[in-house]
Each structure stands twice: as structure tokens, then as C-alpha cells.
Amino acid sequence: MTSNALNADALLDKMKQGLQALLSQGHKPDPLMIGIHTGGAWLAEQLHKDLQITSPLGALDISFHRDDFDQSGLNPKVQPSNLPCSTEGRHILLVDDVIMSGRTIRAAMNELFDYGRPASVTLITLLDLQQRELPIQADIIGGTLAISADQTVKLTGPAPLALEIRNRSEN
């Protein structure tokens, strides 16, 4: 995929199929879906509806758990995390739009574990940019993409959901 606009719907379908297959294996009974703000939360909403997950949907804002506080400071646009039920002993389905270095997921897991000890965490991402700095992998992905150092990928939404490749300077 090299065009600037990626086919978000196609990736989403692939994700859904992968997740459906996982759930039907039966090893993750009564899963709890949690989306990471902002893109992951939009995707989680979609998945939650389409796959008819019974437990209420949760959302996580990782601003306070990032590891780059000393370098980049505080994000002034923090949104509240909302976990409607206890995570203790639950099978968590963690949803994010993009996994790149892996630091966001580490922050999300740190935050999750502050709330309680889950039985398992399954990571579902729409896109894998394959530029890991930490040993963290997604269990289900929509697709992979290679981008250059001066590019970034952004999910816009909540409806319609669309993926764009942008140059860093445009941010």
C-alpha cells in the first residue's frame, strides 16, 4: 500500500475476522474490550458493536503514563479514562489504531495493571508500522505498513474512519 489514503475499511474487516476467529476458539470467555484514546477508542466502538461484545466498552487515556514526560512534558488535552467494570481476572481486548515503537502499549498496560490483575490481555491494532523500540507485539492486526522517518500515520474519525499518511511537519 503506497497511496496516501489507506483503505481503513479493508483493514478493519481483516481485524474483525481475526478477532471473530479468536473469540470462537473459546479461550477468552466474556471479554472486556478497552480502546486507547483517541483512534483506538473509535475502532473499539465499531468492533464492540459489530461483534456484539456484551460487557460495556472501556476507554483508556494514557497521557499520564507516557514515558517521555521529561522530554515532551504534559499533554494538555487529556481525556478521562473510563473503565466501567473491574479488570480483575478478566480477559482484556486492548484496541489501538497504530502500533509503532510499542511505548504507547507499554503505557496502556502499566495503567491497566494499576486497576487490577487481568487474566489476559490481547492486543488488536489496525496497523503495524514495524518500528519497534520495545519487545511488544500485536496479536491481531489489520495490516502492516512501512513509512519513512519523516512520515506519520493518522486515523481520522469517528465516522467515517479513514487513514492518512502525513509528513511530520504537517502536524
Place this chain on the structure above:
Amino acid sequence: MFEQTDPNQIQLTAEGELKHFITTEGLSLEILTEILDTADSFVDMSAKQVKKVPLLRGKTVVNLFFEASTRTLSTFELAAKRLSADVLNLNISTSSTSKGETLKDTLMTLHAMHSDMFVVRHSSSGAAHFIAEHVTPDVAVINAGDGRHAHPTQAMLDMLTIRQAKGEFAPLSVAIVGDILHSRVARSQIHALRTLGVTDIRVIAPNTLLPRHIESLGVKVYTNMQQGIKDVDVVMMLRLQKERMNSALLPSESEFYKLYGLTMDKLALAKPDAVVMHPGPINRGVEIASSVADCERSLILDQVTNGIAVRMAVMSMAMSGQAKSRPNPHEAGE
């Protein structure tokens, strides 16, 4: 004869981010709003089971209280701990400092122990400025109250409480009642209210408790409470200290209460949905009637809850500003 620079800008980095929190004076609408918004996210957090975030993990916060205070000290301690900071509480009475170490020496010693943040309460106006400007400019200084000059965290938690209750600031009419002369809270509130867009700010007090030319801060002065409180949306009461009776400022507590105490009668002159606030601790029957302090329009307890969130917000913002203004040897990854 000398170049005029705004002394309150020492609170900001070159990029305009907060690195000390000393006074609400001179801070832009953007910064004050950012404090309120950040505090909002911490308010939500306080309500949940997990109350801690790792933002200040590994950082040392020193609470340096030269003026005794259990309430403010404990809220700052709690705020720092919820940010996962290591906290050191130093309650230093003024007399021991004047006998031995100077303020400057005390701070240099603490600085040498690699503290990242000082939360300072001192009886001299300008103490926080002095520390931030002359002693330890690379340590975040949070002013927990300096003499009669400023108590910016109190003012901001008051602003947050008003915003939660009323939404917009601009159309509000706000009255501040009581010992304005000796009040650092009042001064900080006035600057914050003005910056946030309130144009009708009233101070209500007898002449003996009004500072010289207080109108120059952009307020209207009333010595008659009935007139001053008419149709206001927010009534902010100030604490009256017992010592004021001894310095020929007031004849008695009962006379003060009769003229300036907030009773249900006087509150009835304000708007029907007017709210009541007080920085605490309240002197029932001196500044405020019990019936008013406990009524449903009183936001006094909300102020307390907001206090922790606001302090977490300014501590995070100031620590962030300090970290970013330090020269960074390596780039950060994503």
C-alpha cells in the same frame, strides 16, 4: 530609568509554558485555562479506584512550610503522592530560621540534596519570587502562600469550582467579602477572575480592611454589604483572623458578623442561584452563618476536592516545564 520587564514572567519558559507557579497575576488566559482543564482530568481520576499516576515518579517534592498549616500541607502532600512523587515535609517555624539558617541557606542545602520541586509557604510577601529568581531557578517553585501577596493554587481551585457550577466566566458578577487587606487569596482570585473574563468583581469590607487603592486591581469597592452583594452570582467569603480585633482594625467579631457576615438574609439579596464559597477553615458565626455554610448552594466541600486536583495539575505542569527547559542531550523516541 530601568527597563521594565514583567516580573511575573519568571513563571514561564521561553516557550511560554509554566515552570514555576507563584502568582495568578501575569498569566495568560491560555495558561489559566490549561490549568483548569488539566485539573479536570485529575478530578475524574480522584473518583476512580486507581488514584495514582506515575507522572512524577522518581521526582522529589519538598514541602517547605515556614508558616504552619495542616490543611494546605496535607493537600499538597496528597497531590504529590498521587503523582507518585517522593515527598519530604519540612515544617520550619520562622523563629528557628531567624536564629540559625537564612531562608537562602535552607534552600541551598535542600537543593544540594537534588530536590525537583519546592512547595513553599512563607509569611513574607515575595518569598516565592525570591526563591524562584535568586536561589534555585532550576527547581520548580509552587507558591503555597507568601505573606499577603498570593495564594495561586487556592485561587485556581476556586476558579475550577466556579467553572463547574456556572460554566462561563464572562457574564458573572463575583463578590469577595472580608479581610481583603491581609488576604493573599483575594489578590490571587482578583487577578484570575479578571484574566478569565469576569468584569464585575466586587470587594466588600470596612475601610480598615481594604488595601490602599485596591480599585487599581480592577475591582469595585463596597463598604456596604447589602449593596455589594446585590444580584451577584458568586459570593466568596474570606477568613477573618482573631488577631484583627487586637490591632484596632475591628471593634468586635459580632459587629463584623452583623455588617459583613454572610447570613441567609444577606444571601437572599444575591441571585436566586448564587453560590457560596470559602477557602476554609470557616469561622461559623463570624464570617458565615452555619445555615449558609451547610446549605445546598455552598460549594465549600467541592473546593476541597478540587484542591487536590488543581495542585496535581500545577505540579505536573511546572515539572513538565522545568524538564523541557533543561538542555536535552538525547532525542526522545515514540
Place this chain on the structure above:
Amino acid sequence: MNIHIKGGRIIDPANQLDQIADLYISDGKISAVGETPNGFVAEKTIDASNKVVCPGLIDLCAHAREPGPSQKGSIKTETMAAVAGGITTMITPPTTSPIIDNSAVAELIKDRCIEAGKMTIKPMGALTKGLEGEQLAPMMALASSGCIAFTNARRPVANSLVLMRCLEYAATHDLLVIFQAQDAALAKGGCMHDDSTCTRLGLTGIPESAETIEIARCLLLTEQTGVRAHFGQLSCERSVRMISEARERGLPVTADVSIQNLLLTDESVNGFNNDFHLIPPLRSQLDRAGLIQGLLGGSIQAICSDHQPHERAAKEAPFADTEPGMIGLETLLPLALLLVEQNMLDLPQLIEKLTSEPAKILGLESGTLTAGSDADICIFDPAEEWTLTPEESYSRGKNTPFMNYPLKGKVSYTFHQGKQVFPQEH
């Protein structure tokens, strides 16, 4: 020694002289101005072209700090600073430690001054014992030991009857009393002028009535007792008006003002700038204008430095916890020259307020270049631009906002009783 000062602009207000001329010094006295005296052979010649030659300045109020805390200053260091500033006579307050309320202290100061060998200190003696405002100090004995005037400084004489008796006693012996008017209760705890800057900063203010109430009391008692009286370091426009009215009524009181109160206002304190913690305080624009008016109109006759040196630690604390005062001996002249630059006064008028007028107030014969007077001379370059740095400053204290500040007007030479005391000769 015979000294010939060549080609300078001689400004001698006492003799209404302002012309380019030569000055001749012989045996520590002024020998002549203009024509070479008969048989004069110069042993030293100084080229004063493009410079001003005037009487050595007389500073009506400067603290030398000795006897007292040596970290703040000593007669040796502060007299050196004085002559570097062209000042050959300074009046020091009795607030030393011990207080100048007995002859021994006055004699000590005299001795130290002679030892330092730079210029003349004429101390003020205490009006009351210990400056406590209760009992008369031995004024005649103090006068014999060199005290030129008497004051209770800014310490209260709470009892008006006691004050009256002090003035009556001073009047008996025709002694000059100098008032540094401050009502103790109104000024208590205050550290700056009580106005909007003070309100914003949350500091305790000193209302103008702290000065005017005491001036009123002193003026009335001066009138009643007939004592010779001078009011030192005024800060309020209202005070100037009161002095002015009294003078119009025929009461021969005089007054001085410090150069900082003529140039600065309370707005300088903004941001808790400790350099501007001063007593008497800097006041409003209106007060500053009133003081300038007073100077131009003659109600205020002289300008002083009110030099108050402090060690660094004394100024390193939150504002109200610092000690008030700034140094001023070395900056008095260049700062005073700003009044000429701003066209408020011409140069001879300015020199008058720093030389002949202070001399008149004190009843001294100095402050003049009349032949036969002591050769106390200041030679300065009014156009020379320079800055005062802590390393080059002679005063032990470095507490002034004018440190490292662009100044114009520098002393080239100072002579005291015919001896060159600045620059130091090796």
C-alpha cells in the same frame, strides 16, 4: 605643596563664578582663582581642560558604619568611596554602634577619619541618650567633640514634651537640629510607599502621613523654641508644601532630598526588587514631581546621597526581610547630573545644591573656592561615560540598582585640604 589646576571650567556657586580659569593651591588652601599669585611656582600641574572644577561636594547624609558592623563598612572604606565620588565632607548619622551620644564615640570617629586621611566626617550627635527619646544627650560636649548637628534619626521621641525640651536646649546653644521625620507607629512594619504597587505586592505600606505628621509636630515645636532646624531626606510632596508654607511665614527651616527620591518612584519595587527597599521609601510620581518642584523652587536647598552600605546577605531575602538602603557616594554626582541633562537645573545650580547650600545649612565655611578656604576640590568630566562595577567600587557595600548601569560624569581628581586624595597617589 603648590598645585596649579589649569584650564578647567570653574564653577563656584558661593561666589557666583562660572568661567574657564586656572586655580592655584598653596599650603592646603586656595591661593587664587584666575590670575597667578605672585611668586607662585607650581610643584604639580593638573590639566583640567574640558573638565569642571568645583568645591568638594558636601553630603548631608551618608553612613560610614563605624563604629558598628564592619561587614557593612568602615570609615576607611567609605571615606575612600566618598572621595572617589568627589565628596570631601560628609555628615554621618548617630545610629552607629555604640550610638554617638557621648564624646568618646565622636572622638573615635574623628580619629579614624584622620587616620584614613581622605576627607572630613562631621558626625551628627544624638538628640537623646541612646536615641531612646527620653533624656537629653550631652549636646554641648558632643559639639565640642565635633558633632555638627543633632538628630534622633528615625527613632521616635514619643513624648512631645521631651522633644520640646531637646529643641529648647539645642536652641540655647545655637545648635542645629536635623529632623529625619518619621512617625514610628504609622511607619511600623512598613517597607514601601502605601499605594497600588504595595497593594498588589501584598507588602505593608508606609503612608505619607507617617512623614507629614512628624514634620508638622517638628515645625510647630521649631517655631515655638526658635531652634535652628533642618529636615533631612524628604519623600513626600506634602512635606515640601509644609516646609514651603513655614518658610513663607518666615520660619528659616531648610530641607534636603536624596538623589534617589528625585529620580525614582515606588513602581521600581515591582517584582519585589530588593535594591529598591529604602527608608525613607520611594513614593509616587506625584511625590517625585513635588520634590523636584521643591528643589527648583528653593524649599529644598540641597541634595544628598543617603548612602547606606550593606553586606550581600542583608539584601538576600524576601523583600520585607531585607535591610533597607542603598549605597550612593560614588553615584551621587553622575546621578545628580541627570537633572541637568533633563534640563531641570543648569550645572551651576546643581553644584550649588551639592556644595554651597549644604555648607550654608550646616554653617560651614567650606563648599566654596574663595581664596583662603581649605582646598577641598572636585574635578570631574561631565561627559565621561562609565559604569560602577563591584570590583571597582570602593564602598564595602555594593547594594545599588545602579551597579553596572550606564553613568555619565566621572570624578577625575579630588583634593582635600590641598592634598590629592583621589586617585590615590603612590
